[in-house]
Amino acid sequence: MTYYVISASIAAALLVGVTLQAALFMVRPRTTAILCRRGHFARQVGSGLHIKLPSIERVVGTVAHDARRIDVTLTAQTIDPIEIRLVVAVEYFVLEGRAHDVFFDGSDVSSQMYSALRLVVRDRIPELKLATLLADNEQVAADLQEQLAHGLRGLGYGVRTVAIVNVDFEGEEGTNPEATFDQRPVSRSECR
Numbered sequence: 001m002t003y004y005v006i007s008a009s010i011a012a013a014l015l016v017g018v019t020l021q022a023a024l025f026m027v028r029p030r031t032t033a034i035l036c037r038r039g040h041f042a043r044q045v046g047s048g049l050h051i052k053l054p055s056i057e058r059v060v061g062t063v064a065h066d067a068r069r070i071d072v073t074l075t076a077q078t079i080d081p082i083e084i085r086l087v088v089a090v091e092y093f094v095l096e097g098r099a100h101d102v103f104f105d106g107s108d109v110s111s112q113m114y115s116a117l118r119l120v121v122r123d124r125i126p127e128l129k130l131a132t133l134l135a136d137n138e139q140v141a142a143d144l145q146e147q148l149a150h151g152l153r154g155l156g157y158g159v160r161t162v163a164i165v166n167v168d169f170e171g172e173e174g175t176n177p178e179a180t181f182d183q184r185p186v187s188r189s190e191c192r
Helices: 002-023 100-103 109-127 129-137 138-154
Strands: 023-026 030-039 039-045 046-049 057-064 068-077 081-095 155-168
Touching: 002 023, 023 030, 023 081, 030 100, 057 100, 068 109, 081 109, 081 138, 109 138, 129 138, 129 155, 138 155
Parallel strands: none
Antiparallel strands: 023 046, 030 039, 030 057, 068 081, 081 155
């Protein structure tokens, strides 16, 4: 009789252990897990130890809330007919409580950002002179950040910072008009 009690206790302990292992799951810090119940969205949970119904619910994915950076290269023409190439760095993140939208939306945030930045740059830069752009690039970056934050909020993203990293331009003769001999760009033909 004690043999049956011991074996039943071991079987019950194994069953409880397997059920707990299937029911418990861990979500890493600064991450949200998306749970589906029978193929439909059930809930989103934050970081920590959580319980799910083992055979009914499953974790279909996670969304990290860490800041990400993307560099976007854009071209425009200033009011003085100088073609410029801007490199704009954008730091963005997923807004709290919007992981569901980001996970199931399926849109490519980098292409959305490129489109929004291109529209703002093509709207703002043709009004400026080159000297004004070089002197006030922080103000231009602030305008870019405001417009981009407004556009990406609907997709579930927030914008931390926008910075103009680099401004390349060429004058009417095809060279940088403010370059001195030491700062002059080197072309490929001069390297041979």
